[in-house]
Amino acid sequence: QQPVQSPQAVILREGEDAVINCSSSKALYSVHWYRQKHGEAPVFLMILLKGGEQKGHEKISASFNEKKQQSSLYLTASQLSYSGTYFCGTDLGGGADGLTFGKGTHLIIQP
Amino acid sequence: NAGVTQTPKFQVLKTGQSMTLQCAQDMNHEYMSWYRQDPGMGLRLIHYSVGAGITDQGEVPNGYNVSRSTTEDFPLRLLSAAPSQTSVYFCASSAMGGSEGQETQYFGPGTRLLVL
Numbered sequence: 001q002q003p004v005q006s007p008q009a010v011i012l013r014e015g016e017d018a019v020i021n022c023s024s025s026k027a028l029y030s031v032h033w034y035r036q037k038h039g040e041a042p043v044f045l046m047i048l049l050k051g052g053e054q055k056g057h058e059k060i061s062a063s064f065n066e067k068k069q070q071s072s073l074y075l076t077a078s079q080l081s082y083s084g085t086y087f088c089g090t091d092l093g094g095g096a097d098g099l100t101f102g103k104g105t106h107l108i109i110q111p
Numbered sequence: 112n113a114g115v116t117q118t119p120k121f122q123v124l125k126t127g128q129s130m131t132l133q134c135a136q137d138m139n140h141e142y143m144s145w146y147r148q149d150p151g152m153g154l155r156l157i158h159y160s161v162g163a164g165i166t167d168q169g170e171v172p173n174g175y176n177v178s179r180s181t182t183e184d185f186p187l188r189l190l191s192a193a194p195s196q197t198s199v200y201f202c203a204s205s206a207m208g209g210s211e212g213q214e215t216q217y218f219g220p221g222t223r224l225l226v227l
Contacts, residue, residue, distance in 0.1 A: 002153065030213065041201060041218035042154070087153060091213045098144050098169055099213055101154040 001025055003090045005102035012078050013110050020073040020105045022088030029093025031064055031071040036104075037084040045086075046073070075107070083109045112137050115219035117202050123225045124192040132187040132222050134202030141207040143185040144216070147171065147198040154201065160185055161207065192226045199223050 003024045010018055022031060030049045034042035048064035048071055061074045075082055085106050089099030118133045136143065144159035156169030160179040174196060176188040185204075189196060200223075203216040 032213070032216070034216075041220050044215045044217070047215065089154075089216075097167075098156040098159045099154075099216065100156070100170070101146075103151060103153040 002100055003088055003102040005086075005088055005105050007105060008103075009106040009108070011108045011110065014080055015077055018075040018078060018082075018107060020075070020086050020088075020107070022071045022073075022090070022102055024069045024090050026069065026090075026092060028064075028066075028069050028090050030091045031062075032089040032091065032099055033060075033062060033071075033073050034087045034089065034101075035082075035084045036087065042087060078107075078109050080109050080111065083107055114138065115202055115204050115217050117200075117219035117222050119222060120220065121223045121225075123227065124189075125227050126193060128192050129188070129190050130192065132189075132200055132202075132224075134185045134187065134219060135183050136185075136202075136204040136217070136219075137183065138204060138206075138217065139182060140204035140217075141182065142214075143179065143202065143204045144169070145175070145177065145185070145187045146201045146203065148201060148221075149198050157187065157200075192224075194226045197224060197226045 003022050006021045032047050033045040036042040064071045085104040087101045087104045089101045115136045141162045145157040146154040148154050155171050158177040160166045166177050199221050201221050202219040205214045205216045
């Protein structure tokens, strides 16, 4: 089942902070975050594993609440380059069944 | 390393025509997958493979076939194209995770397909 992302879109000024949420109705092994710019392929940002381990980007942080099956991506002091669509992909674990992606959050950073 | 490559970049088909979307990776990844991306729908998994000779269906497999004869290549075939298959197609690869989870997925540049 597709995870739910919120908000659907957000407009910020450069330097402001943003939080993007990803919720699942199923127990997750991990949550993956990707950013996609218009006309390009998604690019990996971060993986959050149950148990607290994180792998990924230096300047972007995220959390994973196992009790709520919810992940949040924190973009602080946003830069123009952060603009794009952010997708979370959820992994139920147990093998290699691929990721189930949310519908995305569109982030626009204005100067 | 070229990473994940896809050809063609753009394609226009007529309803009923067949074609193969090519995907190759040079990272020696065991896991490869195909996604389609439609406006407002996110990325949806079509088929995936955990190694040469092994494929399985994802969320939206109807109308598509795949095969995996080598580690490097994972072509996607449309046997009889329909307008509903108009989409952007992404191929991705990753190393196999441990027994429980997925590793980082690396995406190709995509193929934009229009079916008239």
